[in-house]
Amino acid sequence: MTGQPTHRDGDPSLARDLSQFVFDTSSEAVARRSEDLALAIPDAALEGVRRQLSALRSHAEAAGLMSPDGDES
């Protein structure tokens, strides 16, 4: 063993029910999630993370996980 991460089997064809999923990246949701994960976002990363989350919101919309007006689905 090299002590490094290993692959697990992925399942790319698995379809699951999306009805319960909420894609919420509001600042409150991000703050809650960070707290749950015991993850502090350093000041130096704040702007970059904000930019990334904005791009991810667009992708969530394009993937059909969020309606175009911003409501999470």
Added chain:
Amino acid sequence: MTSVWPSIRELARRVRGGECSAIDTVSQSLQRIQQYNDEIGAFTRVLNDRALRQARAIDGLIAEGKDPGTLAGVPFAVKDLIDVEGLTTTAGAKQRIGLPPAKNDAGLIERLTDAGAILVGTLNMDEFAYGFSTVNTHFGTTKNPHDLERLAGGSSGGSAAAVAAEMVPFALGSDTNGSVRVPASLCGVLGVRPTHGALPMDGIFPFIDELDTVGGFARSADDARLVHEVMQGDRFDAPDGQNLNVGVLGGFFRQGIDPAVLEAVDRVAEELDARPVELSLATQARSAAFLLTSAQGGRRHLDALRGDPSSFDDGTRDRLLAGAVLPEGTETAAMAAAQPFADQLAALFDEVDVVLTPATPVRAPKISEQTIMIDGEAVNARAHLGMMTQPFGLSGVPALSVPVAQPDGALPISVQIVAPKGQEGALFAVAERLEQAGVVIAPPARGLVPHEMRESA
């Protein structure tokens, strides 16, 4: 301009037949690396002792009348996320330097070396394979051998550049969202993304389980096929490239693409008598892959993000942090969101054997350029280089990036060929047909100046 290397099949034949020795082939590779690597930045470590030791062993087998294998004496190199016995697998990350070395070669390296191939080094990459540029704060930027001011692409940029500059006849990289096909496209070599799950992944540093694959870079379809067959441990049923039904994708796959790239796609489509086809859900599939990558990447590196976020390149840190704070369930939702595209693609493959798209939306951007134009809009260059490759990842299908013949001195342009799962043979058959027609060719890298000439200038 003559190629440095003959075909892999011919090189191995010469070694097996005693026309040249494995020591000769390895020495030629090591000399080429010494001449050009400080300019290109493809290799992170060169394994002189190991390579020469293995070359002597192969020459010894031949002297005893034994057959060292299909790839006898053929030098190759691997992306630095593939375990090499005795070396720390860095995955392009400063934070991994100093960790214990790998105790064994990855399974794929074992298969290649069992067939007589000789490992000469490890290759540069984006940190943790998260990027399309191979601009790495710690290990440096890999430059495009066709124009040193331009990106080699990523994340397997070192692998593509090493083959484009003919430092090795073939190399291995990994492809999660396009990390073989994108740099292969920008560097003008062939790059294989195998069917997901077709090759063993032991000893490969993971990024995204549902998307990760390992594939080869080479300079011809036959070279790529041979390397892939050795890795898969089986020969492909080779369909007749003349009788395949080919589709060329429209819609998303033509929107905002550089006209010169579209011209190359059309040229390939015409040669293959391809008919226009559509996949309306490509944008959704690309975005789903983007979200899965962010969420799983963040989760995978959570401990390091908690402990010392400054140990990452800034760009990687920001992407991983954003992924980590996405809502719980994003990975599952993203995979489900990609399924309709996979169904659509499977249905399309009932009608055609392979489909064509651009491999990248543009030629290699300058390293200094932050944006490229897509659909009249300036967008982040590095994030969008994979927009043609990303949609196919979660469908698990194989794909091949092939360089389309260009006027002398022009930067490479490549086309992506996509086949149903398990049909890599169709990819190679189409590429061989295009090579025979003179439409696909890996161009020589121009303008490389040997180390000693730069020193004396």
